[in-house]
Amino acid sequence: MIKIGVLKDNDGRVALVPQDVYALVKKGFKVLIETEAGKNALFADSDYEAAGAQIVNRQEIRENADIVVSINFPEDFGVREGQTLICLTYFLWHKDRALKIANAKGTLIALDAIPRITRAQSMDVLSSQATIAGYEAVVLGAELLPILMPMLSTAAGMVKPVEVLVIGAGVAGLQAIATAKRLGARITGYDVRESAQEEIRSLGAQVLHLEGARTEEQGGYAVEQTEDFLRRQQQTFEKQASKTNLIITSAVVPGKKAPILITRKALENMPPGGVVIDLAAQFGGNTEVTKADEIVEYGNARVVGYTSLPARKPRTASTLFSKNIFNLLDLLIEENQLKFDFSDQIISDCTIVYNGELRHPALKSDKQ
Numbered sequence: 001m002i003k004i005g006v007l008k009d010n011d012g013r014v015a016l017v018p019q020d021v022y023a024l025v026k027k028g029f030k031v032l033i034e035t036e037a038g039k040n041a042l043f044a045d046s047d048y049e050a051a052g053a054q055i056v057n058r059q060e061i062r063e064n065a066d067i068v069v070s071i072n073f074p075e076d077f078g079v080r081e082g083q084t085l086i087c088l089t090y091f092l093w094h095k096d097r098a099l100k101i102a103n104a105k106g107t108l109i110a111l112d113a114i115p116r117i118t119r120a121q122s123m124d125v126l127s128s129q130a131t132i133a134g135y136e137a138v139v140l141g142a143e144l145l146p147i148l149m150p151m152l153s154t155a156a157g158m159v160k161p162v163e164v165l166v167i168g169a170g171v172a173g174l175q176a177i178a179t180a181k182r183l184g185a186r187i188t189g190y191d192v193r194e195s196a197q198e199e200i201r202s203l204g205a206q207v208l209h210l211e212g213a214r215t216e217e218q219g220g221y222a223v224e225q226t227e228d229f230l231r232r233q234q235q236t237f238e239k240q241a242s243k244t245n246l247i248i249t250s251a252v253v254p255g256k257k258a259p260i261l262i263t264r265k266a267l268e269n270m271p272p273g274g275v276v277i278d279l280a281a282q283f284g285g286n287t288e289v290t291k292a293d294e295i296v297e298y299g300n301a302r303v304v305g306y307t308s309l310p311a312r313k314p315r316t317a318s319t320l321f322s323k324n325i326f327n328l329l330d331l332l333i334e335e336n337q338l339k340f341d342f343s344d345q346i347i348s349d350c351t352i353v354y355n356g357e358l359r360h361p362a363l364k365s366d367k368q
């Protein structure tokens with residue numbers, strides 16, 4: 001019987017929720033939950049027990065689980081030989097942790113390396129969490145702004161709508177546009193990828209267009225821009241900032257430090273009470289002043305660098321994450337056996353370490 005262990009995460013989300021635990025137990029798996037793993041997302045240990053799980057400590061998970069699931073890449077969890085860890089790894093930033101798993105002859109499935117293809121959508125943790133981040137960025141921005149979002153026509157006069165600029169129109173950026181639209185803001189969207197332009201427009205936002213970008217994509221992701229183009233982007237946003245109340249940035253190139261798109265000058269140019277929500281804070285940030293998990297005041301703006309916005313809605317974030325994990329386990333487990341069928345692109349791409357073997361090229365070059 002395959003044993004699945006669920007670690008208590010440090011950001012308040014939990015990787016499997018009781019509803020999916022129940023379905024796994026019904027399929028014949030044993031599920032071990034670390035004490036209070038779901039507490040912050042309002043899933044009590046008793047809910048897990050009612051779903052058929054066993055509440056255990058971390059060491060028991062280490063000793064007994066065949067598969068261990070977590071939201072983030074745990075620093076302190078020593079994967080043992082033959083054990084499989086599934087989590088968001090951002091392994092290009094945490095190669096040391098991935099190499100440690102390889103040295104222990106363990107297996108590492110990087111949820112962030114699942115390909116962005118149609119068949120993998122139901123397992124796409126990046127998308128489910130980015131959806132929440134985009135929504136939450138707008139809600140947080142609306143809370144911090146000193147003005148209301150929508151246009152209002154009242155007996156006391158007219159209130160103009162907030163001007164929002166969304167930079168980076170991937171999953172989070174598009175959700176931010178859709179959410180800001182619902183709140184009545186006037187939105188301008190921008191992305192270097194050509195395919196994003198139509199998506200921005202279809203959500204009712206204006207498209208900001210800048211000639212000269214490298215628009216090619218790698219697996220759907222943007223590529224790094226030239227220094228010259230980045231400078232032109234910065235100058236464009238310095239101008240745009242003077243008529244923007246809320247800027248939401250989410251410009252990311254996988255494995256690279258986030259590009260600086262909002263300069264100090266742009267922050268000085270914003271109208272008083274400006275807010276910037278920097279969704280790229282985890283990767284260094286899209287502004288010159290972003291500090292991870294802090295709010296920095298500069299010029300006319302407050303720059304929010306929270307690195308885990310999805311964790312601010314832990315219940316929804318955990319529920320979606322859990323369904324993604326459930327679907328991935330469904331693909332990985334056949335007839336009660338973990339099967340690593342590397343002819344399947346999804347399994348091949350996300351299994352970056354297999355029984356000690358480094359499978360991802362970026363890790364191979366770092367073998368110690």
Ligand SMILES: NC(=O)c1ccc[n+]([C@@H]2O[C@H](COP(=O)([O-])OP(=O)(O)OC[C@H]3O[C@@H](n4cnc5c(N)ncnc54)[C@H](O)[C@@H]3O)[C@@H](O)[C@H]2O)c1
Nearest residue numbers: 116117118127168169170171191192193220222250251252
């Ligand atoms: N078919 C699927 O199953 C599926 C599912 C989800 C996402 N996707 C695709 O995957 C891709 C990545 O999405 P994501 O949300 O993870 O993106 P991401 O988080 O990697 O990046 C966010 C956005 O930043 C943009 N960006 C990068 N550098 C920039 C710059 N200098 N200036 C402005 N914008 C910049 C990117 O183009 C991207 O849209 C997208 O093409 C998306 O449509 C596909």
